[in-house]
Amino acid sequence: MRRKSFDDQACGIARALEAIGDGWGFLILREAMFGVDAFDGFVERLGIPRNTLAAKLEGLVAHGIMVKEPDPEDGRRSRYALTQAGEELWVVLLALQQWGNKWRFGKKGAPSFMADRATRRAVSTLVVQDKDGTPLDLDEVTMIPGPSAPAALKRIFDALPE
Amino acid sequence: MRRKSFDDQACGIARALEAIGDGWGFLILREAMFGVDAFDGFVERLGIPRNTLAAKLEGLVAHGIMVKEPDPEDGRRSRYALTQAGEELWVVLLALQQWGNKWRFGKKGAPSFMADRATRRAVSTLVVQDKDGTPLDLDEVTMIPGPSAPAALKRIFDALPE
DNA sequence: TTGAAAAGTTCTATGATTAGACTTATCATT
DNA sequence: AATGATAAGTCTAATCATAGAACTTTTCAA
Numbered sequence: 328m329r330r331k332s333f334d335d336q337a338c339g340i341a342r343a344l345e346a347i348g349d350g351w352g353f354l355i356l357r358e359a360m361f362g363v364d365a366f367d368g369f370v371e372r373l374g375i376p377r378n379t380l381a382a383k384l385e386g387l388v389a390h391g392i393m394v395k396e397p398d399p400e401d402g403r404r405s406r407y408a409l410t411q412a413g414e415e416l417w418v419v420l421l422a423l424q425q426w427g428n429k430w431r432f433g434k435k436g437a438p439s440f441m442a443d444r445a446t447r448r449a450v451s452t453l454v455v456q457d458k459d460g461t462p463l464d465l466d467e468v469t470m471i472p473g474p475s476a477p478a479a480l481k482r483i484f485d486a487l488p489e
Numbered sequence: 490m491r492r493k494s495f496d497d498q499a500c501g502i503a504r505a506l507e508a509i510g511d512g513w514g515f516l517i518l519r520e521a522m523f524g525v526d527a528f529d530g531f532v533e534r535l536g537i538p539r540n541t542l543a544a545k546l547e548g549l550v551a552h553g554i555m556v557k558e559p560d561p562e563d564g565r566r567s568r569y570a571l572t573q574a575g576e577e578l579w580v581v582l583l584a585l586q587q588w589g590n591k592w593r594f595g596k597k598g599a600p601s602f603m604a605d606r607a608t609r610r611a612v613s614t615l616v617v618q619d620k621d622g623t624p625l626d627l628d629e630v631t632m633i634p635g636p637s638a639p640a641a642l643k644r645i646f647d648a649l650p651e
Numbered sequence: 652t653t654g655a656a657a658a659g660t661t662c663t664a665t666g667a668t669t670a671g672a673c674t675t676a677t678c679a680t681t
Numbered sequence: 682a683a684t685g686a687t688a689a690g691t692c693t694a695a696t697c698a699t700a701g702a703a704c705t706t707t708t709c710a711a
Contacts, residue, residue, distance in 0.1 A: 331536065331669080337600040339589030340519055340582055346593060350495055350506040357502055361632050366658050374493065376700050381659060391592075403657045403708045412592045417627045418615050419584040420502055426581060427501030430553070430574045431508060438499040438638040439646070443619055444631040451620050453580050457605055458613050465579045469606045470523050476600040484601070491666050492699065528689050538669050543690060565677045565688045 337476065343419070346390040351375055351383050353420065356409070359393065360417055364406045392416070422453055499642050505581070508552040513537055513545050515582065518571070521555065522579055526568045554578065584615055 336342070347353060351373070358372050369380055384407060387393040392413040398404035409416075421441055428437035441450045455463050472481045495503035509515060513535070520534050531542055546569060549555040554575040560566035583603055590599035603612045617625050634643045 336516075338519070339586040339591075339593060339599055339602070340515060341589070342593035343585040343589030344512040344515055346589075349511055350492075353502060353506055354495065354498075357500070360627060367656085370658095376702090377659065378661080378701095379699060382698090401657085401709075405658065412588075414627050415592070416588055417630075418617060419581065419588060421617055422581040422584045422615075423505040424501040426574075426578055427503070427505035427508075429501075430577070431501060431504035432637070435637045437501055437635045438642055439632055439634050440501070441630050442633040443625060444629055446619070447633060448620050449633075450625060450630060451618050451622070453584075453615055453617070455580060455583055455615070456613050457608070458610050460613075463605060463612060465522060465576050467606050468579075468603050468612060470601055471604040471609060471611075472601050473599045475594070475597045529687085532689095538671090539690065540670090540692085541668060544667090560688095563678075563688085567689070 346387075346392060347416070348383055348386050351379065352387060353423065355380075355383055355387065356392070356413065356416055357420055359407065359409050359413070360420065364408055365404060366407070369407075387413070418453070421450065425452055499638065508549075508554060509578070510545055510548050513541065514549060515585065517542075517545055517549065518554070518575065518578055519582055521569065521571050521575070522582065526570055527566060528569070531569075549575070580615070583612065587614055 347356070354373055354375075355369055358369055363369055363372055366377075366380065366384075369375060369384075370377055373380075375383075384393065384395070388395050388407075391410055393407050394410055396406050396408070398406050424441060428440060432438070442448055443450065455468070457463055470484060472484050476484075494507060496507040498504070509518070516535055516537075517531055520531055525531055525534055528539075528542065528546075531537060531546075532539055535542075537545075546555065546557070550557050550569075553572055555569050556572055558568050558570070560568050586603060590602060594600070604610055605612065617630070619625055632646060634646050638646075
């Protein structure tokens with residue numbers, strides 16, 4: 328059955344996930360951020376089935392994360408590029424990578440990481456902080472309704488445990 | 490058909506996605522981070538089918554992101570709690586939320602956001618920076634093979650365009 | 652002109668997801 | 682002690698998405 332839509336949820340996380348699609352979406356973005364822009368490029372790098380890729384790219388374009396344009400130098404090609412919104416997703420990918428590199432490779436350590444192109448030093452670890460720059464822990468943070476939140480949502484947040 | 494595994498990919502992003510599972514995985518984590526710890530709690534908050542939830546929770550536990558333990562005060566209940574690894578995923582959720590809040594709610598603005606529990610001010614926007622604290626842009630960053638990278642992977646990185 | 656490359660589309664088999672009814676064990680109430 | 686309600690799943694059926702591979706169409710290069 329069709330997967331339930333996350334988009335109705337009044338939550339940026341759900342909306343972001345709806346736009347990206349699924350795991351393939353993240354991996355397509357990863358490749359796009361590091362140079363791939365051709366259909367067959369994604370197929371080769373990811374091993375994704377062609378029909379699946381076509382559907383995922385269509386979704387990313389529909390959600391304004393990528394744009395599709397004909398290659399001016401080769402009429403056979405299409406080029407897929409990140410929009411501004413798409414580029415800004417690199418923070419999400421970095422967060423995923425830092426977590427995966429820390430927790431999913433044992434003592435061998437990570438086989439790859441993002442680094443400053445100039446110095447070739449790893450990008451620094453993301454930290455969550457206060458407006459004043461004080462680092463925050465998960466238990467110091469809560470979810471708060473914004474100005475546009477419907478009353479029902481506010482009640483939910485008031486009822487939050489912990 | 491069974492979705493292709495991302496786990497073989499020598500990349501922290503793919504490994505993280507494999508562990509989290511899919512969109513439901515992220516949403517389950519979101520709820521777990523803000524107080525939900527019971528099976529029915531997830532069902533009610535997410536509207537997720539019970540069998541799907543059972544499968545997702547099993548996956549999260551198997552990957553060391555959550556733990557399942559009997560409730561000492563009520564023999565009917567199980568409690569699902571985040572492990573250290575699971576808690577550290579909140580950076581990923583925050584990145585997703587900040588992106589979704591910025592790009593997916595139009596001019597209405599976001600209906601909810603993460604805030605400092607004490608001051609009730611929004612957590613500050615995540616910034617990618619250099620080891621020295623200099624902010625970095627996507628085009629100043631590249632993917633680099635780590636010490637444990639197999640030779641084949643190093644060749645791939647050498648061949649990276651841009 | 653012939654062949655290869657690029658970007659999809661089409662096809663089939665199979666696994667995954669959904670919704671809702673059902674089961675089992677435990678708790679609370681009479 | 683019996684009854685009903687809760688909690689956490691399991692089971693079943695229909696529907697959907699995915700994988701894998703072959704196929705089509707357009708464009709380029711030799």
